[in-house]
Amino acid sequence: MTAWCRIRGEAGPVLAARRDGLLRPVWAGGRAVGDLGPIIGGELLAGDLEFGAPIAVADAELLAPIGSFPRNIFCIGKNYRAHALEFTTSGFDASSGAAAPSDAIPTAPIVFSKPFTSVIGPGEVIESHPHLTSKLDYEAELAVVIGRGGRDIARADALDHVFGYTIVNDVTARDRQQTHRQWLLGKGLDTFCPMGPAVVTADEVDLAATVVECRVNGELRQHASVADLIFDVPTLICDLSAGMTLVAGDLIATGTPAGVGIGFDPPRFLRPGDEVAATIEPIGTLTNRIG
Secondary structure, eight states, rough: OOOOEEEEEEEEEEEEEEEEEEEEEEEEEEOOOOOOOHHHSSSGGGGEEEEEEEEEESOOOOOOOSSSSSSEEEEEEEEBBBHHHHHHTTTTTTTTTSSSGGSSSSSSSSEOOOOOOOETTOOOOEETTTTTOSSOOOEEEEEEEESSSSOOOGGGGGGGGEEEEEEOOOOOEEHHHHHSSSSHHHSSTTTTTEEEEEEGGGGGGGGGGGGEEETTTTEEOOOOGGHHHHSOOHHHHHHHHTTTOTTTTOOOEEESSSOGGGGGGSOOOOOOEEEEEEEEEEEEEEEEEEE
């Protein structure tokens, strides 16, 4: 299995290949490779790479697997039926004016974005921004990493444009999202896009069998199959690339399952000290605490 991580080295970020619980730093031309960009974009091929001495994952400081070449972070809203229903009936879905379950299921992908400044890595602290929100929520999601870019990509060809997959926690300030009647400001605050722990290449991920889970302080809150997406990965790539060029390294967070904080009665929002752990195998577990 090819899984790519970024770790903190003495001179800066270093790309590492993960296998069997060990990380092997990646070199090319006598220098450490700092990011996946050259590999995703094809500037570095497998034959160009050298691998250093193995390091135990537990002994390394993991960073977001994509970090030093800013790309677009596209996000999809209400892309699992059960989550669409819980969001619509929660009273927080001010963006569409939807109030009834019959209005919940979208007929086309709902797309928003997160700024790249919101990205943090595994183990980093999610800022609670108490001066802006008292209703902090989690959303575990499978994220697609675009490999070969393109425009007007046909659905039948879409998976050929995927380099791999990672995990994103689409952290959300629900009150800010509701007040502004759109999603960027409630989801784009600094530290609101934890990502990682790795990017696993597309050939190693069976989308039909992939499961998304999220635990808060060890309690299972979210559990769903990616096969349950309303708009699957090929559809998302096809729709996003219609008239708009996708480039190598772009990410598409595919949406979150039911079980977020606003889905409970009363809502169960995150508090300082809470630990959020999003798991998707074979990518791993992305764990962050609320600061």
